[in-house]
Amino acid sequence: MTAKLKERTSHLESAIQEMEDFAYSASHDLRTPLRGIDGFSQAFLEDYGENLDETGRDYLNRVRAASQKMSDIIDGMLSLSSITRKKMQIQEVDLSGLAATIIRKLRINQPQRNVEFVIAQGLIATGDPQMLGIVLENLLGNAWKFTSRHQSARIEFGEKLADGKTAYFVRDDGAGFDMAYADKLFKPFERQHTEVEFPGIGIGLAIVKRIINRHRGKVWAEGEVEKGAIFYFTLNYL
Numbered sequence: 001m002t003a004k005l006k007e008r009t010s011h012l013e014s015a016i017q018e019m020e021d022f023a024y025s026a027s028h029d030l031r032t033p034l035r036g037i038d039g040f041s042q043a044f045l046e047d048y049g050e051n052l053d054e055t056g057r058d059y060l061n062r063v064r065a066a067s068q069k070m071s072d073i074i075d076g077m078l079s080l081s082s083i084t085r086k087k088m089q090i091q092e093v094d095l096s097g098l099a100a101t102i103i104r105k106l107r108i109n110q111p112q113r114n115v116e117f118v119i120a121q122g123l124i125a126t127g128d129p130q131m132l133g134i135v136l137e138n139l140l141g142n143a144w145k146f147t148s149r150h151q152s153a154r155i156e157f158g159e160k161l162a163d164g165k166t167a168y169f170v171r172d173d174g175a176g177f178d179m180a181y182a183d184k185l186f187k188p189f190e191r192q193h194t195e196v197e198f199p200g201i202g203i204g205l206a207i208v209k210r211i212i213n214r215h216r217g218k219v220w221a222e223g224e225v226e227k228g229a230i231f232y233f234t235l236n237y238l
């Protein structure tokens with residue numbers, strides 16, 4: 001029984017590896033032809049744009065915008081894939097310190113924003129520091145982005161007990177989301193807001209989920225439209 005289980009597990013693992021390799025090389029190989037489409041439509045516009053009417057130039061600009069969007073999607077797929085391929089370096093990680101650094105950068109980029117941050121001090125976890133940095137960058141970055149249409153905002157990073165385990169959380173009082181879609185948000189390229197309202201391609205939370213999976217933890221979200229959102233994660237690398 002155990003031998004059979006082992007065989008099936010290893011079979012599944014190699015099937016997953018194959019799919020992962022395929023996703024990586026397909027995304028990678030799409031870059032070159034895409035650069036051609038973007039580059040030549042730009043050259044066409046620059047060299048022959050004067051011979052076109054307004055509509056013609058508009059079409060070409062749309063080709064360029066679409067190839068830029070596709071390039072962002074490909075970059076997203078490559079970052080997602082790099083999380084699976086990366087070797088983990090497990091150590092003690094100062095989550096409060098990481099959060100403080102990320103917040104400093106957010107403030108530097110948009111100093112005019114009126115956002116109060118509340119960070120619990122001394123939150124130390126066990127995990128891969130670079131990967132946990134990416135988790136916090138995405139969660140705090142989302143909190144920052146999805147509060148941007150409010151006059152002022154409050155963003156909190158803390159911990160609480162959930163089912164007897166330490167869960168870290170990032171809470172904001174921004175745009176929020178409809179709970180009916182709470183699980184969908186963690187799937188690649190699934191978004192609940194338009195790009196005009198809040199820019200992005202929808203890869204951040206898929207990356208977060210993959211990192212938390214690699215730490216044998218869980219990630220989940222609660223939200224309410226225009227009231228805010230709270231994202232929790234646990235880590236099980238003890």
Ligand SMILES: Nc1ncnc2c1ncn2[C@@H]1O[C@H](COP(=O)(O)OP(=O)(O)OP(=O)(O)O)[C@@H](O)[C@H]1O
Binds near residue numbers: 175185190191
């Ligand atoms: N703090 C939040 N408040 C409200 N909605 C959120 C929040 N964080 C995520 N979401 C919802 O989940 C979707 C997916 O989030 P995710 O981080 O994956 O993508 P994104 O931020 O839109 O784009 P990207 O992260 O690729 O720049 C968002 O588009 C938004 O609809």
Ligand SMILES: [Mg+2]
Binds near residue numbers: 141142200203
């Ligand atoms: Mg995001």
